[in-house]
Amino acid sequence: MLYLKKIDVKNKGKEALYRQVAASLKTAISENRLPPGSPIPSENALCGHFNVARSVVRQALALLVDDGYILKQAGRSSVVAPRMKHRRNLQNSLSLHAQLEREGTRLQTSVVKFEEAALPAEVAAFYGDTEGLLLERVRYIDDEPISYVKTWLPKEFASLSSEDLIDQSLHRQLLVRFNREPQQGRNQIQTVPSDKMLANYLKVKKSDSLLQLQACYYDQHGLPLEWFTAWHRADRVVFDIAVDASLDNNIQVKDFQRTIK
Numbered sequence: 415m416l417y418l419k420k421i422d423v424k425n426k427g428k429e430a431l432y433r434q435v436a437a438s439l440k441t442a443i444s445e446n447r448l449p450p451g452s453p454i455p456s457e458n459a460l461c462g463h464f465n466v467a468r469s470v471v472r473q474a475l476a477l478l479v480d481d482g483y484i485l486k487q488a489g490r491s492s493v494v495a496p497r498m499k500h501r502r503n504l505q506n507s508l509s510l511h512a513q514l515e516r517e518g519t520r521l522q523t524s525v526v527k528f529e530e531a532a533l534p535a536e537v538a539a540f541y542g543d544t545e546g547l548l549l550e551r552v553r554y555i556d557d558e559p560i561s562y563v564k565t566w567l568p569k570e571f572a573s574l575s576s577e578d579l580i581d582q583s584l585h586r587q588l589l590v591r592f593n594r595e596p597q598q599g600r601n602q603i604q605t606v607p608s609d610k611m612l613a614n615y616l617k618v619k620k621s622d623s624l625l626q627l628q629a630c631y632y633d634q635h636g637l638p639l640e641w642f643t644a645w646h647r648a649d650r651v652v653f654d655i656a657v658d659a660s661l662d663n664n665i666q667v668k669d670f671q672r673t674i675k
Contacts, residue, residue: 418442418455421464432473435464439474443483443494444558445617446649453491454484497649510553510561510644512583522554525576526615530569537566537641540630545569551579552615559616560650565642588639596639599631603653612645623648 419438421431442448455463460471475492478484485495510521531548538544547567552559565584571592578587589595606626613620625646633639 418463421466431464431466431470432477435460435466435470435474436477438464439478440481440483446619446622448494450494450496452494454493456491512585515583519555521581522557523579523581524552524554525579526550526552528574528576528579530572531566533566540641541566541568541638543568547571547574549579549584555650558650559647561644561646562612562615563642563644565640567640568638584640594633594635594637594639596631597634599629599640602628605648606645608645616645616647618647625651625653627653 419441421434421438439448439454448454454475457468457471457475460466460474461468464471475484479486479492482495484492486492515521527548527550529548531546533541533544533546537546546569549563549565549567551563551565553561553563571588574587574591578591585595604626605623607621608616608618608624610620612618612624613622616624618624625648626643627646628643630641631639
């Protein structure tokens, strides 16, 4: 069972053994080394692997059942539970943070970097400037990474700090601090393979498929507000797009690269 990290002898007295066993199993499940539907090793195998008593293993498994990581099956081996996927509606300008908050789900955010940077050509054309701000974040639910977001912002938001955005909504900060909020824009979706950096942050395998969302938004004044690319774990996030047959199929998509005067 090389996919299960053994208990560190140095930590044996610092935390209950069953919690350490549970944490090792949780990590293997979260990193897909124990994928949904796969059987959990037997109690005997876990006792031998972790060098703990059967009572410790049973406590660990009970904790994982309570937390929704494992399904118990009468007369059969317990298995890894199917993972709940979080839904993101792409037909409104609400941020992922706001959408999950409405559902009662808490989204955690860590800031990887927030700094002044030269804008890529496509983003520079959108803002009408060559300099701006680069913000990179990892979003988590229950301490499990679900997305990595790279956002390009105009330099008038330079008074923001990384501390302002830890576990916070960027859109809420822009509204409260600058009275600006997204009103319209464009979303593009595609499936892309994970590279080494994304695999490391999202706890997936290199080349695993990710759902990539690239978007640019204008605010309530028609000014360019935000350009971002977000990579979502395909096993944790679903994109929802409603269809309405009553709409004219010949509606022309607005040119969101128009010049802002």
